[in-house]
Amino acid sequence: MPGSSGVARRTVGDAPSVRANRHWWDSAADDYQAEHGGFLRDDGFVWCPEGLDEADARLLGEVRGKRVLEIGCGAGQCGRWLAGRGADVAAFDLSHRQLLHSRRIDEELGVRLPVVQADAGRIPFAAGSFDLACSAFGALPFVADARAVLAETRRVLRPGGRFVFSVSHPIRWAFPDDPGPRGLTADRSYFDRSPYVEQDEEGEPTYVEHHRTLGDWVGDIVASGLTLTSLIEPEWPDGHDRTWGGWSPLRGRLLPGTAIFSCVRGR
Template sequence: MIQEPDAFEPEATRRDADVTESSRANRGWWDRNADDYQVEHGTFLGDDRFVWGPEGLDEVEAELLGPPEELKDKDVLEIGAGAAQCSRWLTAQGARPVALDLSHRQLQHAMRIGGSFPLVCADAGALPFADNSFDLACSAYGALPFVADPALVLREVRRVLRPGGRFVFSTTHPIRWAFPDEPGPEGLTVSASYFDRTPYVEQADDGRAVYVEHHRTIGDRVRDIVAADLRLVDLVEPEWPSWNTAEWGGWSPLRGNLIPGTTIFVCERDRENT
């Protein structure tokens, strides 16, 4: 799992964490760690690329939102935008993105890099937009792994999508929950139950959560999508490419060539559902 900075060493545990505690903990974590995150991952992400995950799958080749030429004049919501690299790429295609993130510090990095699109600091479970505001929505490892109620986020996304709109989001592949978060051979032996949904929590000495990550199985994700009245049209599991030699946390070519690391869910709001 992601590590706290050296200021203090939180206790890693598995326990329940509700919507409020998860949101508060993760807002604080990303505000504290945004600088280090951008230093560590900024080169890989670029300033204006659209990368779906650690494997390096690029929207230029994936076209999960549709052909780039069809993005022109589309209103697009990026959820969990971080420094808004994806929104910058969307702007270059002629789209009109809005970059939303829970972390104010992450959005300050978006301002530092620059761009001519709105930045919104808000929780993905309470999107501050009117119904039917966007043609497309996307989230590259944003929000969904960190929220206690992903179904609420999906319902909110459906609400702000126009009929026929598409939502594409990537998360850590659920199978990784069963393995240690180590890049070497020690990370290839099952050590936990895939079916244990108990959140991973890092907490301070007083028991206050400072980081929370939630696990959903593949079946859970599909059921959440269906319950939100969205239609799953594709599920992508990117393979680890030979050019990617990066290693950080539990991510490595060794693991990436043997087990999936990312799932990408491609969903649509039906046109007849108004």
């Protein structure tokens, strides 16, 4: 990983997580888009490495005429797809380099997705601005205080608004991040919530990902004032042979890789 010389499992607070992940994604964005951009498509909405597509799943429902916020948009692929279906979309990401890729794709396609660089813990939009919010592996796995991000998302949603987000399935944390046979044997406790930290020679975090159990996610959703309406664990589809990091057909047939939470803001 860019800028890393070691791996640790230790507590890391919000500010160091934000700083590390901003720098990491700025460094990794080019390689990430080169490797995964074709699978994600320039104007596609893929929820997860299993390939669940919003065009088929319709987890957000009808988006035409709706005001939609994409949280942790990367290069804006999902937001661009939503805009193409008649939604009024705004999007943000922590990484400036990812947003430059969004601009590049806009220029190539002759479209314009409104994006801003921002931290998900301080969403730069007014209260009640959006009918829908979505996040496909954006922001939430990388923040120390997911409850604060969920509360911020609730704030910017209108009463009755929906938020759907995908993250790594928590059970994956008990297994090595290996797409092969080694990744089928648990080597740590599912209940060990120590973040995964890549760090430099001085011990400064260069990448941080935070683990929460399914129960933790449900608790954070409820405490933020949102109501959980569904939890989807996409199965590995037949004929899908793409490996993405620790996701693979071998593991996907036996273990869930992604959790997708659908929530609503009450009135």
